[in-house]
Amino acid sequence: MARLRWMTAGESHGPSLTAIVEGIPAGLPLLSEDINHDLARRQRGYGRGGRMKIETDRAELTGGVRGGETLGGPIALRINNSDHANWQGRMGPDPFPAPPEALTRPRPGHADLAGGLKYDRKDLRDILERASARETASRVAVGAVCRKLLSLLGIDIFAHVVSIGPITATLPDLPLPDLRARARASDLACVDPAAEAAMRTAIHEASHAGDTLGGVFEVIATGLPPGLGSHVQWDRKLDGRLAQALMSIHAIKGVELGLGFTAATLRGSQVHDPITYDPAHHFDRPTNRAGGLEGGITNGMPLLCRAAMKPIATLKKALPSVDVHTKEPFDAAHERSDICAVSAASVVGEAMVAITLADALLEKFGGDSLGELRRNLETYRAQLAAY
Numbered sequence: 001m002a003r004l005r006w007m008t009a010g011e012s013h014g015p016s017l018t019a020i021v022e023g024i025p026a027g028l029p030l031l032s033e034d035i036n037h038d039l040a041r042r043q044r045g046y047g048r049g050g051r052m053k054i055e056t057d058r059a060e061l062t063g064g065v066r067g068g069e070t071l072g073g074p075i076a077l078r079i080n081n082s083d084h085a086n087w088q089g090r091m092g093p094d095p096f097p098a099p100p101e102a103l104t105r106p107r108p109g110h111a112d113l114a115g116g117l118k119y120d121r122k123d124l125r126d127i128l129e130r131a132s133a134r135e136t137a138s139r140v141a142v143g144a145v146c147r148k149l150l151s152l153l154g155i156d157i158f159a160h161v162v163s164i165g166p167i168t169a170t171l172p173d174l175p176l177p178d179l180r181a182r183a184r185a186s187d188l189a190c191v192d193p194a195a196e197a198a199m200r201t202a203i204h205e206a207s208h209a210g211d212t213l214g215g216v217f218e219v220i221a222t223g224l225p226p227g228l229g230s231h232v233q234w235d236r237k238l239d240g241r242l243a244q245a246l247m248s249i250h251a252i253k254g255v256e257l258g259l260g261f262t263a264a265t266l267r268g269s270q271v272h273d274p275i276t277y278d279p280a281h282h283f284d285r286p287t288n289r290a291g292g293l294e295g296g297i298t299n300g301m302p303l304l305c306r307a308a309m310k311p312i313a314t315l316k317k318a319l320p321s322v323d324v325h326t327k328e329p330f331d332a333a334h335e336r337s338d339i340c341a342v343s344a345a346s347v348v349g350e351a352m353v354a355i356t357l358a359d360a361l362l363e364k365f366g367g368d369s370l371g372e373l374r375r376n377l378e379t380y381r382a383q384l385a386a387y
Ligand SMILES: Cc1cc2nc3c(=O)[nH]c(=O)nc-3n(C[C@H](O)[C@H](O)[C@H](O)COP(=O)(O)O)c2cc1C
Pocket: 049, 109, 110, 111, 131, 132, 133, 136, 249, 250, 251, 252, 310, 312, 313, 314, 336, 337, 338, 339, 341, 344, 345, 348
């Protein structure tokens, strides 16, 4: 049973984005700065389009927080769309003074045509406004609240970009804090400087060719107790919940946990993690090929999730498409667009993992206040130590 409920609303060029999250215990210290830091990281990345120069995303907490601490009720927040000022007469809830020009040329790979058919909208802007990944700013804000809760319980999450197009980074053998510092210092959230340089070149070349690029990012979570999620019912399995959370991010087309697809190419002895025991470290694993999950339950090892993002759908050198009004072939409409947004998506991935883990943690340990949650977790840790 999900303990955390959350929802977002708002269009890409509407006045603002809104998010509500319910289930965060009372007494969590929370400032809008805790959220703004992650919002700024989501805006970074070589290959992003002109929109990111217009926006400076900041969260305004409008409910559920008093004097810098959560109250236990729903937390509401708002993020302004600065670009809305440039869309007067074309966006917003009130009737328009004059009908705006309809967008009738669907872009292959975006939600335009599928959404237009489903919702019976002839101006495809009615679809793309909500389909836009602008919505991921709200997710990152909700994720930042969850991340704050998790961090106070010793759980840490970070993401890095593994590949852009054909360029793959090598993960240096460094402790996690050093990897995080490298990812944070990199404009592409990449921990391998040589690969990052090649990624920039690949993005630059794709842009010049009127094309776009995707890639893969990895999210790592440490400090998780064993026992989050459950094997007993399909919708309680944490692997399934993480996959859904990551797959729901715009343009994500594949999710791997641990070895993922590679596991299918190897023998069992090369895939499964031996179990060891010593009184000091208790149960341990010399390897973590399962990525911290067995049976849909965390096993105490770091969680390793990867997500594959397809190339951006809006191409300068547009693919063939058909005008939904005239039914004539047209080159798909090109508006301003990102060329590559994998590093931004990696920040969204962190948020989705944080939300899923906070939900699983609250489900297991409950608690209406941070103190109660903490006590419940400590009691459980004592139970594990005595096992
Ligand atoms: C951070 C981020 C930025 C994105 N920027 C763009 C963009 O500028 N142009 C575009 O066509 N698609 C962009 N996308 C992808 C589209 O939102 C996505 O392809 C579209 O909503 C259709 O959904 P689907 O690809 O999951 O089927 C972006 C995705 C993410 C995660």
